[in-house]
Amino acid sequence: MKLSVQGIAFEYGSSQVLSDVSMDISEGEIVGILGPNGSGKTTLLRCINKALSPKSGSILIGDKDVNEMSRKEIALKVGVVPQSVNMGSQFSALDIVMMGRIPALERFESESDSDINIVKHAMEMTNVTHLAKRSMDSLSGGERQRVIIARALAQMPKILLLDEPTLHLDVNHQLEILEMIYSLSRSENLTVVMVTHDLSLAARYCDKLILMKKGKIQSSGPPEISLTSKSMRDVFSIEAELYFDERIQKYNVSMMSSLKEDI
Numbered sequence: 109m110k111l112s113v114q115g116i117a118f119e120y121g122s123s124q125v126l127s128d129v130s131m132d133i134s135e136g137e138i139v140g141i142l143g144p145n146g147s148g149k150t151t152l153l154r155c156i157n158k159a160l161s162p163k164s165g166s167i168l169i170g171d172k173d174v175n176e177m178s179r180k181e182i183a184l185k186v187g188v189v190p191q192s193v194n195m196g197s198q199f200s201a202l203d204i205v206m207m208g209r210i211p212a213l214e215r216f217e218s219e220s221d222s223d224i225n226i227v228k229h230a231m232e233m234t235n236v237t238h239l240a241k242r243s244m245d246s247l248s249g250g251e252r253q254r255v256i257i258a259r260a261l262a263q264m265p266k267i268l269l270l271d272e273p274t275l276h277l278d279v280n281h282q283l284e285i286l287e288m289i290y291s292l293s294r295s296e297n298l299t300v301v302m303v304t305h306d307l308s309l310a311a312r313y314c315d316k317l318i319l320m321k322k323g324k325i326q327s328s329g330p331p332e333i334s335l336t337s338k339s340m341r342d343v344f345s346i347e348a349e350l351y352f353d354e355r356i357q358k359y360n361v362s363m364m365s366s367l368k369e370d371i
């Protein structure tokens with residue numbers, strides 16, 4: 109499903125956090141949102157799923173304005189993996205993933221065999237089946253993160269929003285999760301918008317990148333257009349270079365140095 113953000117602005121109190129942010133994301137595309145701390149990436153994701161309301165501009169999910177959609181309607185289309193999951197909860201991993209089916213159920217309706225199969229499949233894809241009975245507060249950060257991704261997949265979303273999905277993961281699981289998101293996006297035509305600080309993984313797996321600084325889009329497009337040495341210098345104050353890695357047949361970033369003298 110396509111997603112369109114048209115000229116949105118957002119303020120927390122009197123501080124302007126997003127200004128004139130626009131982007132058009134096609135069905136099945138993987139888009140990475142990059143930018144320094146505090147540049148507005150999470151705020152943008154939260155506007156897309158209507159957790160926050162922009163002061164101006166509009167957001168279309170498919171062809172429909174989010175302001176005309178109920179929370180349930182949005183949850184049936186958009187799965188969300190929020191940043192840093194500190195869900196120290198007594199619920200089991202299975203209970204948490206099952207919660208992903210709630211938007212699809214009628215009030216007081218219990219899960220059907222089909223819901224249970226969807227949940228099983230989501231847990232297999234994220235490699236958490238063996239954790240099903242464990243309580244969330246007994247899991248490691250990375251295990252919890254994979255359970256939360258499974259919950260979002262159990263919603264069977266058309267659009268998946270992820271806020272730093274690889275934050276707590278070891279390198280092996282970082283690659284595994286991104287490979288999984290990549291192949292899901294390709295096989296199911298799932299549209300993915302992912303906030304990340306990892307330039308190399310973003311260059312490698314995203315079709316398009318959006319670089320933000322102080323609430324504005326500084327550059328956007330496929331990695332070779334958006335992630336130039338100049339844009340990385342301007343946005344991140346680093347000396348870095350995008351290159352095509354023949355071994356993996358994908359883009360990668362080599363980071364040389366920080367240009368900030370006060371670090």
Ligand SMILES: Nc1ncnc2c1ncn2[C@@H]1O[C@H](COP(=O)(O)OP(=O)(O)OP(=O)(O)O)[C@@H](O)[C@H]1O
Pocket residue numbers: 120125143144145146147148149150151152
């Ligand atoms: N609830 C809030 N109230 C007031 N200001 C906020 C609130 N949430 C975020 N901000 C501010 O809005 C700005 C953008 O925050 P946001 O979380 O969107 O940035 P980000 O790019 O996701 O950052 P990070 O990379 O550190 O996660 C920051 O200056 C932040 O301090």
